[in-house]
Amino acid sequence: MAEQDGLTVKKNEDFSEWYTQVVVKAQLADYSAVHGCMVIRPHGYGIWENIQKIFNVRLKELGVKNAYFPLFIPESFFKKEASHVEGFKAEVAWIERKDDQEERVAVRPTSETIMYDSYSRWIRSWRDLPLLINQWANVVRWEIKQTKLFLRTREFLWQEGHTVHETEKECDEETMRMVHEYKEFCEKQLAIPVIAGKKTESEKFPGAVYTTTIESFTPEGKAAQCGTSHNLGQNFAKTFNITFLGRDEGMHFGYQTSWGFSTRLIGTLVMIHGDDKGLILPPRITPVHVVIVPIIFDKTKDAVLKKAQEVKAMLEGYDVVIDDRDNYSAGWKFNEWELKGVPIRIEIGPKDLDKDQVMMVRRDTGEKEAVKTLTVRDTVDSLLEDIQQNLFNKAKEFLEKSIVRPNNFTEFQKGIEERKFVFAFHCADETCEADIKNKTTATARVIPFEQENVQNASCIHCGKKAKYSVYFGKAY
Amino acid sequence: MAEQDGLTVKKNEDFSEWYTQVVVKAQLADYSAVHGCMVIRPHGYGIWENIQKIFNVRLKELGVKNAYFPLFIPESFFKKEASHVEGFKAEVAWIERKDDQEERVAVRPTSETIMYDSYSRWIRSWRDLPLLINQWANVVRWEIKQTKLFLRTREFLWQEGHTVHETEKECDEETMRMVHEYKEFCEKQLAIPVIAGKKTESEKFPGAVYTTTIESFTPEGKAAQCGTSHNLGQNFAKTFNITFLGRDEGMHFGYQTSWGFSTRLIGTLVMIHGDDKGLILPPRITPVHVVIVPIIFDKTKDAVLKKAQEVKAMLEGYDVVIDDRDNYSAGWKFNEWELKGVPIRIEIGPKDLDKDQVMMVRRDTGEKEAVKTLTVRDTVDSLLEDIQQNLFNKAKEFLEKSIVRPNNFTEFQKGIEERKFVFAFHCADETCEADIKNKTTATARVIPFEQENVQNASCIHCGKKAKYSVYFGKAY
Numbered sequence: 023m024a025e026q027d028g029l030t031v032k033k034n035e036d037f038s039e040w041y042t043q044v045v046v047k048a049q050l051a052d053y054s055a056v057h058g059c060m061v062i063r064p065h066g067y068g069i070w071e072n073i074q075k076i077f078n079v080r081l082k083e084l085g086v087k088n089a090y091f092p093l094f095i096p097e098s099f100f101k102k103e104a105s106h107v108e109g110f111k112a113e114v115a116w117i118e119r120k121d122d123q124e125e126r127v128a129v130r131p132t133s134e135t136i137m138y139d140s141y142s143r144w145i146r147s148w149r150d151l152p153l154l155i156n157q158w159a160n161v162v163r164w165e166i167k168q169t170k171l172f173l174r175t176r177e178f179l180w181q182e183g184h185t186v187h188e189t190e191k192e193c194d195e196e197t198m199r200m201v202h203e204y205k206e207f208c209e210k211q212l213a214i215p216v217i218a219g220k221k222t223e224s225e226k227f228p229g230a231v232y233t234t235t236i237e238s239f240t241p242e243g244k245a246a247q248c249g250t251s252h253n254l255g256q257n258f259a260k261t262f263n264i265t266f267l268g269r270d271e272g273m274h275f276g277y278q279t280s281w282g283f284s285t286r287l288i289g290t291l292v293m294i295h296g297d298d299k300g301l302i303l304p305p306r307i308t309p310v311h312v313v314i315v316p317i318i319f320d321k322t323k324d325a326v327l328k329k330a331q332e333v334k335a336m337l338e339g340y341d342v343v344i345d346d347r348d349n350y351s352a353g354w355k356f357n358e359w360e361l362k363g364v365p366i367r368i369e370i371g372p373k374d375l376d377k378d379q380v381m382m383v384r385r386d387t388g389e390k391e392a393v394k395t396l397t398v399r400d401t402v403d404s405l406l407e408d409i410q411q412n413l414f415n416k417a418k419e420f421l422e423k424s425i426v427r428p429n430n431f432t433e434f435q436k437g438i439e440e441r442k443f444v445f446a447f448h449c450a451d452e453t454c455e456a457d458i459k460n461k462t463t464a465t466a467r468v469i470p471f472e473q474e475n476v477q478n479a480s481c482i483h484c485g486k487k488a489k490y491s492v493y494f495g496k497a498y
Numbered sequence: 499m500a501e502q503d504g505l506t507v508k509k510n511e512d513f514s515e516w517y518t519q520v521v522v523k524a525q526l527a528d529y530s531a532v533h534g535c536m537v538i539r540p541h542g543y544g545i546w547e548n549i550q551k552i553f554n555v556r557l558k559e560l561g562v563k564n565a566y567f568p569l570f571i572p573e574s575f576f577k578k579e580a581s582h583v584e585g586f587k588a589e590v591a592w593i594e595r596k597d598d599q600e601e602r603v604a605v606r607p608t609s610e611t612i613m614y615d616s617y618s619r620w621i622r623s624w625r626d627l628p629l630l631i632n633q634w635a636n637v638v639r640w641e642i643k644q645t646k647l648f649l650r651t652r653e654f655l656w657q658e659g660h661t662v663h664e665t666e667k668e669c670d671e672e673t674m675r676m677v678h679e680y681k682e683f684c685e686k687q688l689a690i691p692v693i694a695g696k697k698t699e700s701e702k703f704p705g706a707v708y709t710t711t712i713e714s715f716t717p718e719g720k721a722a723q724c725g726t727s728h729n730l731g732q733n734f735a736k737t738f739n740i741t742f743l744g745r746d747e748g749m750h751f752g753y754q755t756s757w758g759f760s761t762r763l764i765g766t767l768v769m770i771h772g773d774d775k776g777l778i779l780p781p782r783i784t785p786v787h788v789v790i791v792p793i794i795f796d797k798t799k800d801a802v803l804k805k806a807q808e809v810k811a812m813l814e815g816y817d818v819v820i821d822d823r824d825n826y827s828a829g830w831k832f833n834e835w836e837l838k839g840v841p842i843r844i845e846i847g848p849k850d851l852d853k854d855q856v857m858m859v860r861r862d863t864g865e866k867e868a869v870k871t872l873t874v875r876d877t878v879d880s881l882l883e884d885i886q887q888n889l890f891n892k893a894k895e896f897l898e899k900s901i902v903r904p905n906n907f908t909e910f911q912k913g914i915e916e917r918k919f920v921f922a923f924h925c926a927d928e929t930c931e932a933d934i935k936n937k938t939t940a941t942a943r944v945i946p947f948e949q950e951n952v953q954n955a956s957c958i959h960c961g962k963k964a965k966y967s968v969y970f971g972k973a974y
Contacts, residue, residue: 052616052619052620054567054568054612054615054616055572055575055612055615055616056568056570056571056572056603056612057600057601059568059569059570060568061565061566061567061568061616062565062566062567063565064563064564064565064631067563067564067565067566068563068564070566071564087540087543087544088540088543088544088547089537089538089539089540089543090537090538090543090546090655091530091537091538092530092532092535092536092537092653093535093605093636093638093653094532094535094652094653095532096531096532099531115593115594115596116593116594117591117592117593117594117605118591118592118593118594120591120640121642124533125533127532129569129593129605136530136531136532139530139531140528140530140531140537143528144528149823149825155540159636160569160635160636162569164596166597176570177568177569177570179566347625349625
């Protein structure tokens with residue numbers, strides 16, 4: 023790899039530049055000619071495809087079905103739900119009208135309204151409930167801030183689940199089920215530890231009764247929202263007239279949830295697991311599990327390549343690449359695959375043939391060991407498990423280390439300045455929360471589900487009686 | 499199923515109404531509140547997901563990688579390729595500008611320009627070639643004609659492959675490889691027989707050197723384009739400056755192809771295979787292979803449901819639904835699953851328990867047979883194969899029956915009036931082709947790859963020396 027293709031900054035020296043270099047040089051994504059939009063390149067899109075595969079299996083188990091709704095949303099739909107239009111109006115992209123007879127339409131920033139209009143026609147009776155539909159789609163929010171690949175772009179990819187239930191209780195259960203699914207998904211598959219809880223009133227989704235969230239924390243000292251699940255109550259059902267004939271023969275409004283995560287997860291993944299050599303991909307979502315680099319000399323070339331094929335065949339079920347490109351040195355290839363974050367590298371040279379072994383290098387620790395050919399499969403199996411667990415443990419340790427618990431507002435401000443995840447008690451007053459934001463630029467990220475000792479606590483800012491504990495931090 | 503939920507017209511009486519009823523009542527798709535856009539419901543989206551799964555496996559084998567490019571295209575990009583902008587300008591949807599400093603952007607009608615801008619930055623040397631990238635995406639063409647679900651909507655889903663090659667020969671081979679892949683895919687997976695060939699100059703893709711296509715023919719007497727593969731030559735490479743350092747150390751422009759198919763395939767599938775009871779789904783792409791309907795009486799309910807579970811367990815690997823809903827009669831369920839086109843229905847009643855058998859009904863012929871429990875798996879395996887083959891054979895027979903070979907232009911006109919697929923020799927003159935279109939509303943659909951006896955033939959319309967034989971027909 024040419025010098026200019028490797029990373030030129032260290033993660034702890036200039037995090038923001040390091041992040042962009044990893045994303046671009048590992049070929050996860052690239053800037054595009056369209057302001058604010060990105061290209062997701064095959065290596066990055068492969069991660070998204072794996073996320074989709076795993077989550078689709080889970081959705082099927084949960085009885086959720088995929089569908090696809092229009093990209094466009096009529097202007098009148100936005101206006102129907104007052105807080106919804108207020109929440110999105112600044113960042114909606116509108117289509118130029120060709121025909122004044124037709125209603126003005128926007129590109130979807132989210133699909134509640136267009137989906138619920140259909141729902142109102144599909145649902146007739148309690149027998150049609152619960153209705154559990156998910157869509158994988160592109161959405162557009164016309165951000166004016168500077169683009170950050172995966173984290174802040176005008177268009178991004180996501181999944182959005184939209185459900186309708188008979189009762190408030192079921193709706194509440196679904197909201198909570200999905201936020202816990204998200205937590206499990208992030209922690210198990212992406213090795214990203216998160217804190218699950220509720221959003222404050224001022225941070226909740228426009229139109230929701232309440233919003234739940236999972237939040238991770240990056241080495242840049244910012245909270246990254248990794249998924250949200252909203253209890254919409256009957257708010258949208260009343261606006262879009264989603265009614266059903268109940269078991270009691272009366273007409274009722276449905277209770278609804280919506281929940282989603284996006285390609286932002288990929289950005290968070292990069293930030294949390296990467297190092298000075300580049301990306302480190304958790305084995306469960308990597309597009310390539312193992313790269314085999316044959317060390318090629320003229321005399322032993324055929325034998326080494328044959329051995330590489332044999333080893334690949336032993337690893338059926340994994341995505342394995344044999345990098346047999348000419349014109350690149352072995353060292354160049356090592357650097358490239360490390361930059362791309364592939365969990366395991368296997369090197370096979372002439373000496374290894376004699377010893378009936380391969381050299382195996384794990385990306386996360388750099389540890390290298392000789393492995394007898396016969397045990398390659400078992401070693402890869404356990405190494406991938408180990409790497410997955412190790413990435414999670416390291417990230418978990420970092421998260422715990424990042425949390426501070428100030429005793430007063432001066433300590434609170436110091437925590438935010440030092441880019442910590444600040445855990446404090448709060449009175450739940452929106453003005454008080456806004457004051458904190460004005461003074462520190464930090465926002466209330468998540469009210470953890472587990473609440474302790476709130477009874478005797480007072481607000482970290484105004485000193486009034488506390489309603490809950492909450493994590494504050496800067497955010498993306 | 500209530501009377502109003504079943505089909506109220508026959509396929510051969512009012513095809514257009516029949517088609518819409520099948521699509522809507524089988525819950526494949528629905529109209530939406532946005533003019534010209536449709537909702538793809540879970541049953542229809544499940545077909546698309548299966549199409550994606552199968553085609554993705556094939557793409558991987560061919561070395562093609564998936565990626566994702568921006569939804570928006572800068573105005574200046576359209577203008578760079580003269581015939582491209584001419585071909586799309588009428589149906590492009592533009593975004594209202596929020597900021598006069600920013601360039602006007604359109605919603606993609608196709609992605610050549612935005613992708614090739616990136617390609618020009620990614621490709622440096624012959625080592626980077628061939629570049630083989632595919633994207634699954636939504637595209638928008640602001641059609642003003644009446645909406646027809648799946649066939650003509652302003653937004654639709656598709657895949658678009660975009661490749662770059664070192665040589666003209668490789669580019670030509672790739673173009674042809676993909677049109678043959680499409681033919682194989684349609685015939686093997688969707689059981690839709692097609693005619694593969696080239697488009698005439700006036701029907702080719704705006705910006706292409708030549709366009710290849712596969713065309714099927716529906717019972718409505720119209721040709722349906724099922725996929726196209728374009729040889730773009732160096733046209734776009736020159737416009738977007740896609741150059742590479744060649745093996746000869748000189749700089750060269752790349753040779754390019756693009757190829758795609760869309761959700762239109764689902765509409766064609768419905769038209770070709772459906773009958774007066776509704777949809778018939780080819781086993782290889784159906785979201786549900788087998789529906790098990792337990793015939794429930796109070797006394798035997800538990801035993802029958804247990805048996806249904808046992809049978810389902812025998813069918814692992816297939817998508818199997820047990821329809822154990824209360825409040826719907828068995829007959830109602832039979833109708834609904836027939837409407838939805840599920841290939842095999844298994845009925846299990848109390849009498850079947852005694853005989854250790856199930857009743858098995860195939861959707862395509864309606865044939866019903868008793869099958870011993872022990873042989874359920876084998877019977878389903880072979881029945882699904884048989885249904886797949888039978889659907890193809892029937893469609894193939896219909897296609898062949900639809901082709902006429904007129905001896906003169908009067909017979910040609912009669913053929914078009916009778917909604918046949920008219921095979922004739924043509925002089926290749928664009929004015930002559932336009933005259934035919936004006937006189938008959940039929941267009942030149944496909945110049946089949948296999949050309950015979952052209953030497954001595956004359957043009958069906960103007961009588962001049964023929965250049966090729968071509969299928970004419972009305973089209974969607």
